[in-house]
Amino acid sequence: MNDNATWMQRDLASLWHPCTQMKDHETLPVTPIRSGKGVWLEDFEGHRYLDAISSWWVNILGHANERINARIKTQLDTLEHVILSGFTHQPVIELSERLGRLAPEGLGHCFYADNGSSAIEVALKMSYHYWHNQGRPEKRRFLTITNGYHGETLGALSVGDVAIFTDTYRSLLLDVIKVPAPDGFGLPRDQWIDQARAAFAHMEAALERHGDELAAVIVEPLIQCAGGMRMYPPEYLTWLREACDRHNVQLIFDEIAVGFGRTGTMFACEQAGVRPDYLCLSKAITGGYLPLSVVMTTDEIYAAFYDDYSTLRAFLHSHSYTGNPLACAAALATLDILEDDDVIATNRDKSARIEQVTAPLREHPHVGDVRQTGMVVAIEMVKDKATLEPYDFRERRGLRVFQHAMSRGAMLRPLGNVIYWMPPYVITPEEIDFLGEVTREGLEVATGR
Structure with missing residues (x-):
């Protein structure tokens, strides 16, 4: 009973998810999460996913924080x-x-x-x-x-x-x-x-x-x-x-x-x-x-x-x-x-690491902008780098990034053509580097370059 497929079937029989076209789930699996610790979420089959968006921007100090x-x-x-x-x-x-x-x-x-x-x-x-x-x-x-x-x-x-x-x-x-x-x-x-x-x-x-x-x-x-x-x-x-x-x-x-x-x-x-x-x-x-x-x-x-x-x-x-x-x-x-813990001051080094890791993505032929404020970075995919012409939303290129990232163990959930990170503040430099790799790969998958 504790496999992903069983929980997904029970979910789809009874839930209506937010911000979701439910028909997508005929082909796109719902991911049942059993537990979380720090920046990581784990499903019922033991697969782990780095929560790069703080579960809709809320979980700033990590899952299952002992003090909270x-x-x-x-x-x-x-x-x-x-x-x-x-x-x-x-x-x-x-x-x-x-x-x-x-x-x-x-x-x-x-x-x-x-x-x-x-x-x-x-x-x-x-x-x-x-x-x-x-x-x-x-x-x-x-x-x-x-x-x-x-x-x-x-x-x-x-x-x-x-x-x-x-x-x-x-x-x-x-x-x-x-x-x-x-x-x-x-x-x-x-x-x-x-x-x-x-x-x-x-x-x-x-x-x-x-x-x-x-x-x-x-x-x-x-x-x-x-x-x-x-x-x-x-x-x-x-x-x-x-x-x-x-x-x-x-x-x-x-x-x-x-x-x-x-x-x-x-x-x-x-x-x-x-x-x-x-x-x-x-x-x-x-x-x-x-x-x-x-x-x-x-x-x-x-x-x-x-x-x-x-x-x-x-x-x-x-x-x-x-x-x-x-x-x-x-x-x-x-x-x-x-x-x-003086968390906001500590975040300055992590923000700098995020900037360092994502800066090379500016050179990608289908990246129109890489922008950052504090612990938020956004990489915007475009059809034409010179004119900043966007991709047609119906191409769902952000979804391709999401699917690739999940296969690599990261929960990146782009906003249309915008890949963004808004990670928990407890993320480590090594985890930032991992997100950089996954994002670069996701860009290549989504744009064919």
Whole structure:
């Protein structure tokens, strides 16, 4: 009973997988995973796979981390869950205090949800409601940049711009203003800032034109992850903060995928030296163990909802598992490890090794760009290197890379034509070298070169 085929058959008879055309599994096996340790996952037949994408960008400190395990087990014997409306508990208080010390100064209040999309919904509703409470109900629209992704609930989809996720649901979505992203695709890093400056002119013009009706601007700082790991410089965030202040528009940073050290600092916005009005966090917050998200915001915004019950100014948003004690315990253990082991500083050497290993791929005749920010690297395959013409998505060249990598013992899961690494921080130099080999081979398989 413990062979892969049996578990796959039981799976396909009962499950509907996320982000998947289920018909693919007529020919593409589902891989049942029995266990994990460190960067490695193991199936029911003993085959191992290096988790190069941190299991959807969440598992930053490795699978079956003993310190996180211990913290959750201790909490489990004390309190597994309690309603957070009218009640509280030690882990959520301690986590809120810790986050307040770590985040940019002034983000003193934490509002919890249980996944990234829900955090975005909280931030959008909170911003809209803030202006309503301030007597400015006309400030109800949102502004964002193209190619963004913020989740798949309807509000989050509305402020996203990845067509494969949004097009089907277009008639259900909010009317959001979108301007060109500061995307440095195909450019040397020293030219990213010029591209960002040109793109920011569109943002400035939109703020000038629509400021009176805008509640907030929302962006993913530094990396548009699900949009193909497109990257841009921190200066754009600095300009954006100043412009939002000038036009009296709030600013939401979606650091769900890039927070907790992924870009080289605890939070990506630190590299711009700015603070948003709302900071959305999830994914790595629990080290990949349990669902949890949080929106951090300012005393001023908190105060706009603080009034007598009869005024109906309270923020009536809730989730059943808001601030779950087990998830908060996992988050506290994750923060302990990040701080006690100085993980982000240690990552600098690993980032340098990743850069060294992937740099030669720039010379491949069908690689249009190799870009990196912190512990994220993306290699984008193109049909024509000179013009950066993309491959037709229907050719599914990324799938060829995935299949080759699995045969070699690595879980690389490209985004279309973009091969990317977002590995757990516990990856070793030797494992980085192995990923380099597998990626080079996968490129050759996918492009015929």
